[in-house]
Amino acid sequence: MSPAGRPRAFVIEGVLEAAMRLFWEQGYEATSMAQLREATGLSSASLYGAFGSKQGLFERAVEHYMAGPGSVTDVIGDEALSPREAVARMLHRSIDMQTDTSHPRGCLVALSGTVRAPGDDEAAVRRTMAARRATDRARIRECVVRGVATGELAEETDVDGFTSMIHGFLLGVSTQVCDGAPARDLHAAADAALAAWHAPSARTAGT
Amino acid sequence: MSPAGRPRAFVIEGVLEAAMRLFWEQGYEATSMAQLREATGLSSASLYGAFGSKQGLFERAVEHYMAGPGSVTDVIGDEALSPREAVARMLHRSIDMQTDTSHPRGCLVALSGTVRAPGDDEAAVRRTMAARRATDRARIRECVVRGVATGELAEETDVDGFTSMIHGFLLGVSTQVCDGAPARDLHAAADAALAAWHAPSARTAGT
DNA sequence: TCTTTAAAGGAACGATCAGTCCAGTTTAGC
DNA sequence: GCTAAACTGGACTGATCGTTCCTTTAAAGA
Incomplete structure (x- = not known):
């Protein structure tokens, strides 16, 4: 042994x-x-x-x-939560994590390997990180699909479009955090991004 | 001479x-x-x-x-447009530009100088790019303020939060484009991000 | 035409890069 | 205690980094 x-x-x-x-x-x-x-x-x-x-x-x-700070996004897979709640918690927890001053700012996965650099290992790193981002995206998409199924989202919702909106915002948070954006603005922004996504028990229109 | x-x-x-x-x-x-x-x-x-x-x-x-491809975001300063229309055009034009295959993908400003690298010039580059991003953000914020003033956005709108939502999405588009996201998803995503922003002539509530 | 000025070409600079290799050392199993 | 295996520290490799320097070349003003 x-x-x-x-x-x-x-x-x-x-x-x-x-x-x-x-x-x-x-x-x-x-x-x-x-x-x-x-x-x-x-x-x-x-x-x-x-x-x-x-x-x-x-x-x-x-x-x-991913096993440490990056694990905050795992809530999105919690099927005990409503899809909207799962996405909301994921966004807010990620914002809390990224703005936590006890470690570097932003998200390692969101910030690494975006631009295509020359060299073999650079390309490999880029592929690896792109794959991890694709996983995040797929998990968000799954929630959006569930949201449509449960009626939280309108049936005619553009699933890929809505997914791209949420994922795009999440990715952009990293850049904003690196630039020093305050956590409270980002939390409010997450709420704004989800404004179109009605809570499960919410009325379908009006206040 | x-x-x-x-x-x-x-x-x-x-x-x-x-x-x-x-x-x-x-x-x-x-x-x-x-x-x-x-x-x-x-x-x-x-x-x-x-x-x-x-x-x-x-x-x-x-x-x-900035004088070339980057100038697509300049529409946001067009005060002849309604604030919502200005932001919408800015987002869609930026997506068109970033996915244009006649040049590299994404936005140079969004992708450069996020992570803090060591070295004097690296830090200077990071500051420069952060400043340019801050300018973009300020212009978006100005539109949001105008939107509240014109009544397109509810009076109790969290201005900085809403601004961060739009700007975060815009920044995230670059990463998505680098990862190969199709333009149509991003256009749909831009519409979704603006869903909470009623058109100028829209009713204030309900369908 | 002659002088002045600066661009062009290319070798070379020290520093730093990721990665290798070799002794020397420390432990587990016998 | 002995042997074998694998970790450790540090010198070292060739390549490449951004930058500088020197010589040559060419055009503008007198």
């Missing part, structure tokens, strides 16, 4: 936490192995031995992010 | 166009001077002589962008 030889002297989780914060704050490209070495206290050999490459470390760091 | 000495043999506009496309496609950091030299056909000396630095060239390229 236990692999023979000298066991590693560092805790993987701690390394991933430090790497995540660095990538989160500076992005994939702008973060150098030298910075990662300093932040983790490890040598090149240890890092490459454990993660294979910078890209490998990044992907593990993103997984660590 | 005419400066003595040998005149430059290249057209500034052409160089800016090439540089703009490169920065647009790859971002500031990922674009190297070697690529810029190749794309413009100029030598280091010519580029540095004309623009001073990579950062200087970038800022000129951004100005060139």
Whole structure:
């Protein structure tokens, strides 16, 4: 069971936490192995031995992010909630997380790998992050579909359009947070985005 | 009047166009001077002589962008239009521009300088782009204020919140476009974002 | 035509990049 | 205690980064 030889002297989780914060704050490209070495206290050999490459470390760091701060969006999969409530909670929790000053601003997934940079690993990173964003989008879409099914949303609702509106707003929040937008404006904005989505028990028109 | 000495043999506009496309496609950091030299056909000396630095060239390229493709958002300042119409046109035109395949995807301003990278010029680029985004935001806010004044928007509208909703969506469009979102979904999304904003002649409540 | 001025071409700068390799060290199993 | 395995620290690689410098070339004003 236990692999023979000298066991590693560092805790993987701690390394991933430090790497995540660095990538989160500076992005994939702008973060150098030298910075990662300093932040983790490890040598090149240890890092490459454990993660294979910078890209490998990044992907593990993103997984660590998804299991940590990034997990706030998981509420959207809670089928015990009404679809509108699920989306609303997802947006507000994400805003709270992104504006939390105990870690870097914005969302690591929303901000990484948008622009197409040259180089093999850059392209791979871009694909990975685009895939993660596509997952988020699919989960929002599922809620919109449920919303139409439960009657919260009008039957003639453009599902993909409405999904793009919610997802677009969520993605834009990251940029706004990076630019210093106050949390309260963003919470109010989330409410405004959902204004067209009536609460399950709400009347169909008027106040 | 005419400066003595040998005149430059290249057209500034052409160089800016090439540089703009490169920065647009790859971002500031990922674009190297070697690529810029190749794309413009100029030598280091010519580029540095004309623009001073990579950062200087970038800022000129951004100005060139703002005067070209980026000018689609200028409709928002057209006071002859109703505030809602101005915002609607701005969103739809921006979506058309960003999905136009005759140039790189997305919006150069929305995608550049979000994450805080180390280095002096990186920080300067980030500040510059954040300022440009702040200008966009201010112009949207002005429309929202006008909307409340004209009665298109309810008097109790949270102005900053509503502004953040519109601006957040606009910023998020760039990421979606980079990920390959179809234009039609985004146009439908823009309509959905504006659903809460009744047309000027619309009734104040109900259908 | 001659002088002045600046653009153009291209080699070269130190710094930094991701990644590799080699001793040296420490542990698990026998 | 011994052997084998794997981690550790640090020097090191070739490539590329943005930028500078120097020489050559060409056009404007006198």
